[in-house]
Amino acid sequence: MTSRRLPGIQYVDHAAYTVPDLNEAVSFFVEVLGAEELYRSTRGPDAEFMPRNFRVPDDAALELSMLRMPPNINIELFQWRSSDQRDFHPRHSDRGGHHLCVVVDDVDRAIEHLRTVPGVEILGDRKEVAGDSPSVAGNRWTYFAAPWGLLMELVDRSRVKNPPHLVGPADWNRTPERSNTPQ
Numbered sequence: 001m002t003s004r005r006l007p008g009i010q011y012v013d014h015a016a017y018t019v020p021d022l023n024e025a026v027s028f029f030v031e032v033l034g035a036e037e038l039y040r041s042t043r044g045p046d047a048e049f050m051p052r053n054f055r056v057p058d059d060a061a062l063e064l065s066m067l068r069m070p071p072n073i074n075i076e077l078f079q080w081r082s083s084d085q086r087d088f089h090p091r092h093s094d095r096g097g098h099h100l101c102v103v104v105d106d107v108d109r110a111i112e113h114l115r116t117v118p119g120v121e122i123l124g125d126r127k128e129v130a131g132d133s134p135s136v137a138g139n140r141w142t143y144f145a146a147p148w149g150l151l152m153e154l155v156d157r158s159r160v161k162n163p164p165h166l167v168g169p170a171d172w173n174r175t176p177e178r179s180n181t182p183q
Contacts, residue, residue, distance in 0.1 A: 014066070014074035015100065020087070020148050022079035026065050028146055029075060032117055033102065035067040038074075057082045075100070089149045099143065099151040107140045107156035114154075119147025128159075135164050 019025035029035040044050045044061035051058050060082035067075045090096045104110040107126055114120045122144045129139040138159035144152055157163055 016076035018078045035069045038066045101153040121145040
């Protein structure tokens, strides 16, 4: 039987988000979330390349910034221009809905700090997972919207008694185990 697993897969390199104003988004990630901007790049318009490689209109052009969010993820931010660009974010319940989650030491302290950042919207109150999800009971979290609308989540797992093995500090210096299953 042939494996469906992608041959040679190693790890996730980055997550990417399209933003309306690249400078504003980079500033937020750097100043509020502690990211480091690594580089910027531009491409397009190119009527042949862009639709074929990005599934965008032939007049589309982009500017991007690659950020490093220590200690474990790269974030790529895009600012696109095209004649028929849609200017709304998908809701969580829509296809393509998404969010970025960051772990914090104290979710209450993080929420209070975000309340001082202009344009940030805290969604509801801080929540705590109860017995309906026993493997993460005690998990404290909340969602917020960045100034341009990107949904983000804060999570504090410090009160979870026996958390599932989620990627975290114990994994950062470990070499991933390789499957012996033939590809």
